[in-house]
Amino acid sequence: MNIISATQAFSAREQQLFQHSRIEVQSSPVAPATPATTTSAQTVDPKSETESKSSDEQNEDGQQFSAKESIGTVKRILEQLSSGKLLSWLDGTAFDKIQAQQQQLHDEVAPPPAPAERTIMEFNYRYQAVEASFAGAVQLEDGSSQSFAFSFSMQETYASFSIRQEAVLQDPLVLSTTGQSFQWTGASQSFDFFSNDTSAELPTLANGQYYLSYDRNQDGRITQGKELFGPSTGSGFAELAALDEDQDGFVDSSDSAWQQLSIWRPGEALQSLTDAGIGAISAQSVATSFGLYDGDALMARIARSGIFLSEQGNVGLLQQVDLNI
16 A cells, blocks of 8 residues: 555543542440440431420429339439539538549449550542544545544443451651661560550561660569550650650750660660660651551551661651551
């Protein structure tokens, strides 16, 4: 085919829509469960429900010396007791004593709170389409002509919805003397991470990485999560900043807590910051969210990062690592 002249017209159209929705619902530690109930979709007017309750109580009060009256009276007294209305009649000493007894009873009976979980709902939607058309005409050397037209199209639609339970990540601060970001060996050791006499698996760190610790009771050991930065509050850098007494932006030897700070690896002895050659730790940090996965499972997230200064003036890395404990 020997083409002398030609005209061509190509056109294409694309459509793309990608949508991702993620909803996280935090679940607080739950007390021993009562029998589950099923809630219907019927809408209930809260005002009507309250008015009905008040009416029932009035009917109870209208029956003199009845069992319902006694129950209603006791119920209201208990409500007033629980709200503190009747306790306000007592003097301060008696009130404090009752509160102390209630707290003691709660401490003796209540089980340690379990780590909170969250429900994650994810929706993914993907739509993509493309179509193209090609048209034209060619004039051949022999005087003949030929026109052409061709088109194609492709289309894809995908949607998925998932619900899963995921433990809320808990953060310690991890200090790296090698300059490398957080790494762990894959192994772990049992540790009272939540400071409630229950064991959790604390990751074993790679060489040159340590948990920043605060020997609060000065016994030379780290035995609970409250002696790390983060497990108690969820904000390790905020806990660290609270130790910066002179507000110079660094925790150093001029701050009273400095002598109680150390770096620690599970199964090893504490090493003081001075012995480790660390001169100061910045109380500031920046968000550096980066997930660490094992396949699809989120194992940890590097939430924030800051720095420390060695006695030689070198800069090291300190990170808030939210762990899936």
